Amino acid sequence: xxxxxxxxxxxxxxxxxxxxxxxxxxxxxxxxxxxxxxxxxxxxxxxxxxxxxxxxxxxxxxxxxxxxxxxxxxxxxxxxxxxxxxxxxxxxxxxxxxxxxxxxxxxxxxxxxxxxxxxxxxxxxxxxxxxxxxxxxxxxxxxxxxxxxxxxxxxxxx
Amino acid sequence: xxxxxxxxxxxxxxxxxxxxxxxxxxxxxxxxxxxxxxxxxxxxxxxxxxxxxxxxxxxxxxxxxxxxxxxxxxxxxxxxxxxxxxxxxxxxxxxxxxxxxxxxxxxxxxxxxxxxxxxxxxxxxxxxxxxxxxxxxxxxxxxxxxxxxxxxxxxxxx
DNA sequence: TCAATACCTGACTAAATTAATCGGGATTAT
DNA sequence: ATAATCCCGATTAATTTAGTCAGGTATTGA
Numbered sequence: 001x002x003x004x005x006x007x008x009x010x011x012x013x014x015x016x017x018x019x020x021x022x023x024x025x026x027x028x029x030x031x032x033x034x035x036x037x038x039x040x041x042x043x044x045x046x047x048x049x050x051x052x053x054x055x056x057x058x059x060x061x062x063x064x065x066x067x068x069x070x071x072x073x074x075x076x077x078x079x080x081x082x083x084x085x086x087x088x089x090x091x092x093x094x095x096x097x098x099x100x101x102x103x104x105x106x107x108x109x110x111x112x113x114x115x116x117x118x119x120x121x122x123x124x125x126x127x128x129x130x131x132x133x134x135x136x137x138x139x140x141x142x143x144x145x146x147x148x149x150x151x152x153x154x155x156x157x158x
Numbered sequence: 159x160x161x162x163x164x165x166x167x168x169x170x171x172x173x174x175x176x177x178x179x180x181x182x183x184x185x186x187x188x189x190x191x192x193x194x195x196x197x198x199x200x201x202x203x204x205x206x207x208x209x210x211x212x213x214x215x216x217x218x219x220x221x222x223x224x225x226x227x228x229x230x231x232x233x234x235x236x237x238x239x240x241x242x243x244x245x246x247x248x249x250x251x252x253x254x255x256x257x258x259x260x261x262x263x264x265x266x267x268x269x270x271x272x273x274x275x276x277x278x279x280x281x282x283x284x285x286x287x288x289x290x291x292x293x294x295x296x297x298x299x300x301x302x303x304x305x306x307x308x309x310x311x312x313x314x315x316x
Numbered sequence: 317t318c319a320a321t322a323c324c325t326g327a328c329t330a331a332a333t334t335a336a337t338c339g340g341g342a343t344t345a346t
Numbered sequence: 347a348t349a350a351t352c353c354c355g356a357t358t359a360a361t362t363t364a365g366t367c368a369g370g371t372a373t374t375g376a
Contacts, residue, residue, distance in 0.1 A: 003161035003275070006334065008268055015264040027351070035264065038336050047353075060344030061350040076271065109173055109287045110166055113234065117161070120278060129267045136266065164363065185322070196365050205324070218373030219321045 001118045007080035009037055010045050014079055017055065018071045018126050025057075025064030045083050052082035072127025077118055079126075159276045165238035167195055168203050172237055175213065176229045176284050183215075183222030203241050210240035230285025235276055237284075 012035055017026045028046060032039045046065060049055045054074060055065045067074060170193055175184045186204060190197045204223060207213045212232060213223045225232060 001161065003159060004334080008272075009335095011271070012264045012268055015267055019264070025351095029351085040337060041335055043353075044335085050353095057352060058344095059342075059350095059352050060346095061348095062345065063343085063351050065352090107170070109291050110170055112290065113169070113282065113287065114166075116282075117275070117278070121275075124271065124274075129271065132270065133267050162363080167364090183322095187322085198367080199363090199365055201324075202364090208323095215323060216373090217321085217323055217371085219375065221322055221373075223323095 001077070001080070001114050001121070002084045003080070004084065006045075007084045009035075009041070010049065010079050010083040011076060013037065013042060013045060014049070014054070014067070014074070014126060015129065017065055018067055018130060021066050024062065025066050027064040030064075048083050049079070052078070054079060054082055067126075070127070071130060072125045074126045075122045076124045076126075076129075077122035080121065159235070159238070159272050159279070160242045161238070162242065164203075165242045167193075167199070168207065168237050168241040169234060171195065171200060171203060172207070172212070172225070172232070172284060173287065175223055176225055176288060179224050182220065183224050185222040188222070206241050207237070210236070212237060212240055225284075228285070229288060230283045232284045233280045234282045234284075234287075235280035238279065 013031050016031045016035055020026045020030070028039055028042045031037065032042055046055060046057075050057055050065075053068050056068045057063070057065055171189050174189050174193055178184045178188070186197055186200045189195065190200055204213060204215075208215055208223075211226050214226045215221070215223050
């Protein structure tokens, strides 16, 4: 399990789809604009997401992507896994027995941790994330929106 | 919060120290051998770990590294944070208000997730990881150790 | 003292990954 | 037909990861 900006992009994009698919398929161009991710990079990511059957594509004008399943049946772990091919195949790859303790010990410890994180992430669904946010939006609705140039949103990682 | 092999190396190395420091300071050369991490890379990592006050160094012959605090007062999140400088400073960096919903929404959602993971990892201490493993070792003690050349532990990432 | 041990630092390099780009398709609503 | 959209693979640039190297500095046993 890896946790990088790549996975972040994927989760972000999936959330964008989840939030907008009521109005029909969501285009990559739209996601690109809203989330500031380059179109071609999105194409790469959605290629993988589609092959992992997390989204479905509709071609032609008015086409785009929809979630392949309801939002609360898609968890974060599988999104990350789809785009972030697993590292592992580490030194002792589960083969060596506990002979050389020092080594295997820490190794097992890490892989335990790793699966724990995975389990944790696989219990968070897109649906839950959205729900959580919608509560927050209510509180936010009071605050007056401050007008500012888009370009002031500076430091972009991409 | 990022989760890469770099952080894994750091956690692994810290565990090695935790497990061996009863016999005095633990040398990088020893960790390097046992965990198969290059010495110079370890030097880089431990430089950061020391600056983050997670370990203390003892110089001179017989020197090495010790944990700066008891193992159950060091959590996994801070180890990773020490070596894996945070990414962030993302597009809207918390500055933009909820005006352009689509964008900020998914963004907030992700950062929520991110802090949740962080909270989770900061509740796992080295001490706990060791304890957990020691239970496992008992079960393992029965199995006969299979002799095999070290070189058969193949696929190394480094 | 002095030599061995071990940390410390910074600059450098190689490999891998991430992010982006490009140039072409294929599909389909209009 | 045409334009909007997905689809695909090759290529590239930037960044990060992992490792190397060359020179330190501090400590201490003999």
